[in-house]
Amino acid sequence: MNRLIEFNKAFSYINNYLGKYRKNRNISMLMTVLETVFELLIPAVMGIILNKVIYQKDPKEAIKYGLIIIILSALAMFTGMQASKNAGLTSTGLTDNVRKAEFRKIQEFSFEDFEFFGVHSLITRITNDMQQIAQSSFMTTRFVIKTLVMAIVSFSLAFKTSRKLSMIFLFIMPILVIIVITIASKAIPKFRKFRKQYDKLNQVVEENLNNMRVVKAFVRKKYEIEKFGIANEEMFRLSDSSQGLMSFIFPSANSILYLTFIGLTYFGGIEIIKGNLGVGDLVSFNMYAMMLLGSLIGLSMVLTMLMSASPSVIRVKEVLTREISMDNDDKIEGLRLADGSVDFTNVSFKYEKDSETYQLKDINLHIKSGEVIGILGPTGSSKSTLVQLIPRLYDITEGNLKVGGNDIKDYDLKVLRDEVSIVLQKNTLFSGTIEDNIRWGDSDADFDEILAMAKIAQADEFIKERADGYQSVLGQKGTGVSGGQKQRLTIARSLLKKPKILILDNSTSAVDTKTEAKLLEGFKNLDHNMTQIIISQRLSSFENADRIVVMDDGRISDIGSHDELYQRSEIYKMTYDIQHKGGEDE
Structure with a gap:
């Protein structure tokens, strides 16, 4: 009954x-x-x-x-x-x-x-x-x-x-x-x-x-x-x-x-x-x-x-009738990001409210607008979880997180995510032309802007080699391009948004080091106020980084330059030695 x-x-x-x-x-x-x-x-x-x-x-x-x-x-x-x-x-x-x-x-x-x-x-x-x-x-x-x-x-x-x-x-x-x-x-x-x-x-x-x-x-x-x-x-x-x-x-x-x-x-x-x-x-x-x-x-x-x-x-x-777990009720109408600064203050996070296990614990990290930050850490150290809090894909459990000088909940979600662009390692493309996929970043962008971003992302060259160029049609989930090409297209798509904060989460893992170096060099031609946060296991990705964050077991283990971290961080020193030795052997 x-x-x-x-x-x-x-x-x-x-x-x-x-x-x-x-x-x-x-x-x-x-x-x-x-x-x-x-x-x-x-x-x-x-x-x-x-x-x-x-x-x-x-x-x-x-x-x-x-x-x-x-x-x-x-x-x-x-x-x-x-x-x-x-x-x-x-x-x-x-x-x-x-x-x-x-x-x-x-x-x-x-x-x-x-x-x-x-x-x-x-x-x-x-x-x-x-x-x-x-x-x-x-x-x-x-x-x-x-x-x-x-x-x-x-x-x-x-x-x-x-x-x-x-x-x-x-x-x-x-x-x-x-x-x-x-x-x-x-x-x-x-x-x-x-x-x-x-x-x-x-x-x-x-x-x-x-x-x-x-x-x-x-x-x-x-x-x-x-x-x-x-x-x-x-x-x-x-x-x-x-x-x-x-x-x-x-x-x-x-x-x-x-x-x-x-x-x-x-x-x-x-x-x-x-x-x-x-x-x-x-x-x-x-x-x-x-x-x-x-x-x-x-x-x-x-x-x-x-x-x-x-x-x-x-x-x-x-x-x-599902009550959305992430509400937008505290937003301040008309509030926009003043800059690309990010401030984590005593932030902790867990996926399930009733769980006793925290994925992030007591995070304190302050990033100035325009800084280039590298993030390194072993698998399972919650690097991706950390950066996914910035566009508010998840809400923090404890502490305070500010973006652009304001609490992250003060922003309308659309405004926040328009200004924070995140490129994941397995970002997805959609069925349609290459131009359509890049245009996801800005539907009003003209073709010259699309071309410029594709060049910076090192995608223009392989696109032009295709018979239909930018009008080449991709299948479901972007079938028809390799993993490295897919990553470069998703980077071009994110750059077209002209975000104040760009997050690359292992998004160059399928790209060779030479292409990656050109890509990172191209970022210098962008707006200098754009904050860049780069997650990678390759230390070569951090050549332009102002600071490098080392994470371990959901905590920040150390922050500093290459020289500082090589002297005091066991994780960083081991990673560098393995990769440097591999380079010498090659």
Whole structure:
């Protein structure tokens, strides 16, 4: 029962997104009511024909009532068509609006929110779950009203025709309701498990397709097929289990229907023999009974659809009502970064609020605007985590972080991220031309600006070697260029933003040292007020650095110049000696 209440609340919430399609829903409901009324009038007219026209043997009356039945049938058909048409518009319009709202909400998510749902689950919620909502919306708009109106009116007319025979319904209907509610209470939890398993199956497929090169390189095809088979088999088991329960509804309803007609035939016959009921009245009553029980069976079908869709509706609502973990409420309107200074004061950070493990501990780092800062440290020392706090991809847990002289939360997120450009080691390109990809940095930039940034990023040369140059089309995720070329394109894209702070997070790892040296030299031709923060394992990346930060286990181990760090930092000295010795051997 709690699940049904939860579904009802979720469905009511989703219906708030009807917008202009609310009109279509209302038209559909009105046409459905009219269609049902016209259909219900037909048995009454047939009863009149049997009771009066046939006994009176009046051809004119027969033709008159026959035409009335034809007109009622035509009106029922017309209103039914209009009802279906508008119900279809309602369901597709609703899902269109909800899907847009869901996608907009996802764009606002922080990394923490993405990690909470998982990419595979979000894909399911915005695709397959939306199909379930479309079907449930159509069924609700089109058939719930029809079955309810038909059940109420047909019962009323049947009761008016024969009160004694109507008592059969008062005995039969509660049995059918109990059966449906009992099955629903057991089936809905299984449908919820099915939707979760759908997410897991998507995760298996997504991982396999995204990492196909690794799968083939390690010859893990058989393992991946088995893993998919296990997830798929579990999905089949849950589907079979839930649908198996639902399969009891229709045979039960049909059995009740047949038993009802047996009872009506027996008791109706007795009433006719006694003279309490006419033959036409029994025919009308049987037709009303058929409509009533048919509507109840139809309602069972609708409930089946709604039960199947209920987890999807709840899951979509969870996305739409998700309270963003990173709010923007403290922003000061119109505030912009004065410069590229960065100040960490006693900053600590952990990914999970309830965790006792901190990824960053007691960070104190003050960077002047225009400084070039290198960051070095062993794997797992949280170098990337540190720089991801600057564009506020994550919020600090403790301490204070200022950018451009103001607390980072004082800035509107868009303003902050427009001024802080971060280039990751595995930055992604998008399907489209090379020019389009670079233009992501500034959609209003002219081609000369794009060309200038590509030259600084050492990308212009290999771009011009391609047949279509800057109009060369890249595939999904930037397929068609090498790892080093992809890195240079993402650097050009970030430079086009003209940020006050540029962060390179191992973003030249796939570039040779000669090209990297040219790239870093090109940065000198940029705005001197641009702060540069460079994470790298190659000390050659820090040739232009004013200071080098050495990190270890989430803490700043030391800060200084090359000479200072070589004398007092074991990590820096070891890294330098290994790389210097490697250079001599070469």
